[in-house]
Amino acid sequence: MKLKIRTLYTTKIAIMKHIAWCLLLLSQCALGQIAKEDDLNDISGNPYLLKDWCEGVVRFTSGRTVNQFKLKFDCLKNMLLMQFNGSAFAAESKVQEFVMYPKNKDSLLFRRGFPQTDKTSESTYFQLLWQGKASLLRLPARNIIEEKQIVTVNGRISRRMEEVEYYYLYQNGALTLLPADRVALPEQFSDKKQPVAEFIAAHQLKMHSPDDFVQVVKKYNELLAGQ
Template sequence: MKRWLLIGCMLTVSVTRLSAQAGAALLSKGADGNPVFEKSYTDVQGSPYLQEDWAIGSVVLKSDKSYTGVALKYDQVKDELLFRNEKNEMNTFVQPVKSFNINSRKDNSQLVFRNGFAPAKGATESSYYQVLADGKVQLLFRNVKKVRKDKAYNSATTVLTIEEYPNYFIAKNGVPVSIKKNEKAVLEAIGGDSAALTAYIRSNKLNVKNDEDLVKLIVYCNSLTPEGK
């Protein structure tokens, strides 16, 4: 029995690797990628990436061309999506990316990212947002990372540290509005039937400072007003 379980695990790993290699091979044909070097992050404390290791995902370009089974990394300092080709080289996309999904290495869930939203709080139309809840009302998240430079007094050594700036947004009609994670701010950004939303919060004992509860609220909000109405 153990032998068959081992063989099954080996086959699963092999299929995953082949899928990633196939996606990368498709991308490497032609001028689909530009090589990237990680020298800019040498001796930096903290990670510039969404996830330190490569993860399998899918990509949709602005031309609507799509790729699946690609090894991806998301650089949150440069707000740039990277892929690994069949030569194990890190590349950026030549063509603009519209959206991408990437497997979470924590729980294997799908993390969804999109751009094309109206500029907000330093973000441009090309900036990526993680879509936590979708529909007529969207819950978006941006974790902006920056490299901070510190130099101690009388020291020639510069210490480089990654700092994170998490921001949540409510978006309607493609326009994100930055919110604080408190009930008043969330309800004001959503608008509409605040009495029904307040009642839902109370009856389900939701805490909007918690991501899961905030997602539940937005999903409920969209159920009250279906898209297209």
């Protein structure tokens, strides 16, 4: 009995140390992020991908995986937030990827470490929509719009967040921004542009949704496989 109690106690201590380690990593960025919040107080709109906190899994570059935290993704700052016992923290740089599990929706996988572009860096999180020889990445973001015709009570120009999203093709170690234009899009698929254009026309895709882009990239992978 004493051995069993000691084993349970040891296990509990190990779990608490594991959680403490995670909180220590997260808190490294928390103070810096709090200092920036005041700059956003006068901007209307929702910066988060999803309104509610979600269950999730976080994987670090060391290979360590944790699932004790609830997750939220800030599209404005491209930042992962993690919650534990009611306290929220900004995830630090050693996070490699994370998965969010919204209620009654499909899971969302985000990953970073992709090549730098004019809009992104290697630390930018992308949602992985399709993985293959050519992968499809989605970047949900927010633009800040100044409404100069509207002035707030404190004399500042009114600002609001506009939801935007960008799609990238990841192939041969490079990222290519995909235009949300059904006519211009096939040009990004080099020698496969003609069959891709025909596929878009045949399925009447408007390129207004993630599913439209998934269908196109999936078709492109099929064409590559058939070479």
